[in-house]
Amino acid sequence: MFLNQYDVIVVGAGHAGCEAAAAAANMGCSTLLVTMNLQNIAQMSCNPAMGGIAKGQIVREIDALGGYSGIVSDRTAIQFKMLNKSKGPAMWSPRVQSDRMKFAEEWRNMLEATPNLDFYQEMVSGILSENGKIVGVRTSLGIEIKGKTVVLTNGTFLNGLIHIGDKQFGGGRAGESASFGITEDLAKLGFESGRMKTGTPPRVDGRSLDFSKMEEQPGDVKPEKFSYSNVTSPLTTQRSCWMSYTSLQVHDILREGFDRSPMFNGRIQSIGPRYCPSIEDKINRFADKERHQLFVEPEGWTTCEYYINGFSTSLPEDVQFKALRSVAGFENVKFFRPGYAIEYDYFPPTQLQHTLETKLIDGLYFAGQINGTTGYEEAASQGLMAGINAALKVQEKAPFVLKRDEAYIGVLIDDLITKGTEEPYRMFTSRAEYRTLLRQDNADFRLTPKGYEIGLAKEDRLRRMEEKLSKSEAMVTFFRETSLKPEEANPILEAKGSSLMSQPDKMFKVFSRPQLDLEDFIKFKKVATYIEENHLDQEIVEQAEIQVKYSGYIEKEKSHADKLTRLEDVIIPENFNFDKIQSISIEAKQKLNKIRPRTIAQASRISGVSPSDVSVLLIYMGR
Template sequence: MFEKEYDVIVVGGGHAGAEAVAAAANMGSKTLLVTMNLQTIGQMSCNPAMGGIAKGQIVREIDALGGYSGIITDKSAIQFKMLNKSKGPAMWSPRAQNDRMRFAEEWRLALERTPNADFYQEMVSGLLVDDNVVVGVRTSLGIDIRAKAVVLTNGTFLNGLIHIGEKQFGGGRAGEKAATGITEQLTDFGFDSGRMKTGTPPRVDGRSLDYSKMIVQPGDVNPEKFSYLDTQKLKEQRDCHMTHTSALVHDVLREGFDRSPMFNGRIKSIGPRYCPSIEDKINRFADKDAHQIFVEPEGWHTVEVYVNGFSTSLPEDVQYKALKSVVGFENVKFFRPGYAIEYDYFPPTQLKHTLETKLVENLYFAGQINGTTGYEEAASQGLMAGINAHLKINEAAPFVLKRDEAYIGVLIDDLITKGTEEPYRMFTSRAEYRTLLRQDNADLRLTPRSYELGLASKKRLDRMEEKLKNSDKFVEFFRNTSYTPEEMNPILDEVSSASVKQSDKMFKVFSRPKVTMEHMLRLDAVSAFVNDNNLDTEVLEQTEIQVKYSGYIAKEKNNADKLLRLENIKIPDGFDYSKLKSLSYEAREKLEHIRPVTISQASRISGVSPSDISVLLVFLGR
């Protein structure tokens, strides 16, 4: 039935698994995706959206590296928004609403069109391991499939347990059974495991809602897109809507607290802090009389609606009664109730930066198995695991992104250095160098590196180099071209900025906070340059950021370069920390457990103080 031996086997077909398959196969590895249901490849298990604060930057990074998530998001989008436009460009975050069915279909078709990718539908019940090296997987039918590397992307399926009120049943997702066998085997190998929880809201019939009572949430007037390739921008969009809970809704919900698995002890694991259930919200924020509810369509043509902000595991009758009390939901009809799900994960401090496990060679973990939450976080890990699995079996150098290179680098470094005891979600605040890690320049940061790997195409590289050349040329134009007071002062008066008395270079006046590219384009010399060079909106945006934030960018780059020196100081393999009596007991314990590769990584471990780092530097001759 199968190849004698695959290069890479990926277990699980969610966002992490799909990107892992695409990466390994596109780099030349003969790759097999084994999943319990081929109809749910790329399934949006929770909300029908991609991107958001920091998450949008991750999708753009995946795209810049040659992954598929950005392309598929663009092909299935029904609305696009650039969030945080009122703030600086480091905070701008793209987000798209998606057609859930089209998104999964586009993922399936994209993988089927990928050379070197094979598919098999069945549950993987265990791993084949020979002398601490993974050599394949075993399915529930007892079939052994051999491989040089295995990537586990099991999502919420490992011993998944679904809760709705006092009812509970095994499952990895509504309507799908849990995966068993893998956790038990991994703990036998010496892995630590834990339990986490996530939840999802009810899905309802949009025909039963009264949108006239809600606040319309339209997409951007001029919507952008995720992929740096030539995917189409949206020409029409579907509106979302917003409504609110009330004190009445909260009172109804409280009636069911005694039957809530969160409050009666049935759920013992920790859920996502930044995406709490509605019962958790009204319990933790008892002083608030209302919480926002976002009403999100599931696609272009379906009437199914996602009730964002109403995640719950309360009994279905309480869910229904409470939701009927929400403005606009008075006649609501349920498609299915919300639920919570508990599942196994493995603390990610047991991984290397490549996402290979420390205990079993050539075995990689990606996605929620590592304690993360979110499609975007999972997809980025899948991409990196797929890349590194291919590189490892071909005896090539690993591909690791540093914290100043990508949000993906921040994510993975946080996970393996600090670990996580609650579902990890990416935020812009987690990155020290977010001025460098913007959504607009992900291609400039990452496409050259991905092209060197053989993953990003020549077409991607050419587009990136053209954009860089044009934006650099445009920045130089502003540095070298002067304005006259007569043409500039009307613009400055309009934005209440001090007028100028003599000519000067455009770069200087363009750097003022209230002066935008739109204003500068009114100058004849600027509009002529744009038209003569056929510059697109991406180049205009990139140029404006380079002009306005050049000082901040240079300062942050300088800070990153200073810390890079610590990144270059390697800690020898098998280093015996017990020899260093000057280290604090906590530092010694944490360093022994995590085994950092560099001094820089050691400095980011919770409990390792600056004085402990000084001890290490002295011992290493620095």
């Protein structure tokens, strides 16, 4: 039925579990993916979309390392948008609307085509450990499956409780039962747990909507794609999203149900996501706002089901229905199902190492919402890193950890391990102090060599990245070495409102002017000829443009990162006794003993550890 012992057992087949299983199996480990329902692999439990602000960068990073999320997103996209194009490239964030059913189908097809990967459908009700080391899992049928490492990716299923108004019932997702037993096992082993909340909006019948009363939100005219590989192509046709708004009337109707809302009557005690609040939370917290945006998102190419982004709620279903019918375009709306809130167990991530291995049990890894995060992309990136590190541990190789100046994934995990979280953690570009370095366009430059080195990214990916890097660098060199005469440049400069040239100057200097963009570059005959003769695609030209226009910012940030990296290199001994240091605060000692930072840099990011505490630690480390 099973192997005598698996190298890696992954529990849960959401976004984290799928990436973990794919990574471990592709790195050559015998891997078992256990889930309560094999029909719901990679289910999009909430909105049918991947990417967005900072999240799109994460998907590109997963792809650059050799994960599957970017490829699946491209193959099942129904719309593509590059967000924040009016801002600098550090803020550009790719996002796709996905076909929900095709997304799950494509994930399953890719996993079933992955060697070394077995599947099993049943609830895992406990973990097996001996002398502080993981040895496997136990299922609800009492079957014990042996494993050298175990990755828990339980999402919202651990003791999940669904709320709709004054009704509540057990469940990990609409129509699916909760998972029991794991929390209790971990608590006996000394793990600290907590409760979090998330929610989802109603799904409605698009045939009952009047789109003429809404604002159309089409995709990009020239859509791009997530994956750096050549196995996917940009969209040729797209489906539009739509936008409508709530009103004071809608808000008044919603308030009628507040006394029956689990958010306000005390039934829900746990904390929900700050940056994706329920509609009742929004009208309560922002009482001065007369309206809120609602994004009406199609669930696929052919289905009539729509997701009402911005209307997440746990109010009674009759209140949801009455309020939504007062929104423009929704006067005759029919529900597929109401929105709901769900409470679930999580484990504060300060109990983990940077590899996502637990500090208490050797060989046990946590990834995804079990660590207090929210979002498909955040979960998938943790699953990827946990799967990689579980495989490396089995292979007795060095662990794989990304630094804050190397990837958004590094920022995410460092934030979780170092600072913990008391509310569902969501990634934003503002969380990354090196976001000019961590752009979505250069994730392959940053991470594909690392993915190749650990045995995950394949050689064709590396060669493709090297060719792109070589061609973009050659184009930057061309700009540095080629001059423009005033008579060539001034007509374009004048049209763009930029000061005119009085003497020849290098293209690099001219193109660094903020008024000029990529479309202006290729108006110059020398540039157009260079692109044509060297067969350069849009991706390479855009990369060269960024290197020219933002070279000063990039170099400055690299310099800053290099300085802080010195503190990353100051290692704190594993069993260092912080209590013996007399000159640091009691709070610092408590936090340092709890989190056990690996480096001085990590210690400096812990809340409650002051700069003077860091100075004392440096002295103790011989610096």
